[in-house]
Amino acid sequence: MSVPLYQAKADFFRMLGNPVRIRVLELLQDGPMPVRGLLAAISVEPSSLSQHLAALRRSGIVRSSREGSTVVYTLAGGDVTDLMMAARRILTEVLAGQNELLAELRESEAAAR
Structure with missing residues (x-):
């Protein structure tokens, strides 16, 4: 099977x-x-x-x-290197999104004061 x-x-x-x-x-x-x-x-x-x-x-x-x-x-094979590079790109995008969210939270917190 x-x-x-x-x-x-x-x-x-x-x-x-x-x-x-x-x-x-x-x-x-x-x-x-x-x-x-x-x-x-x-x-x-x-x-x-x-x-x-x-x-x-x-x-x-x-x-x-x-x-x-x-x-x-x-x-x-070279596909492993491609996979590792793809993981790096994905993590970079995810972390950039988290940094943008953190910046927005800090701005809204500052505006609330």
Whole structure:
């Protein structure tokens, strides 16, 4: 039995719903990175990072390769970068709207005095 597309999308976004995973994706936008580099940049326990990397790998949005004893991670495709940029644009619009609302509230509060 196949999963409806909307369910697959919800599962995908749920998998992304962790700050460590988002940070990994942000870091990998700049190019391949070894696990030790990710650990230094994110400051989480190695076992925790390993679990997050495994989830990202299972989802197919990151790939790993071994270079000697070093495991290097990379984004599986450019669509991930596009997704991260789209999220930034959406957040910028949302926050701009919140700032406009805050300004209106402050103006009405000042006018009420």
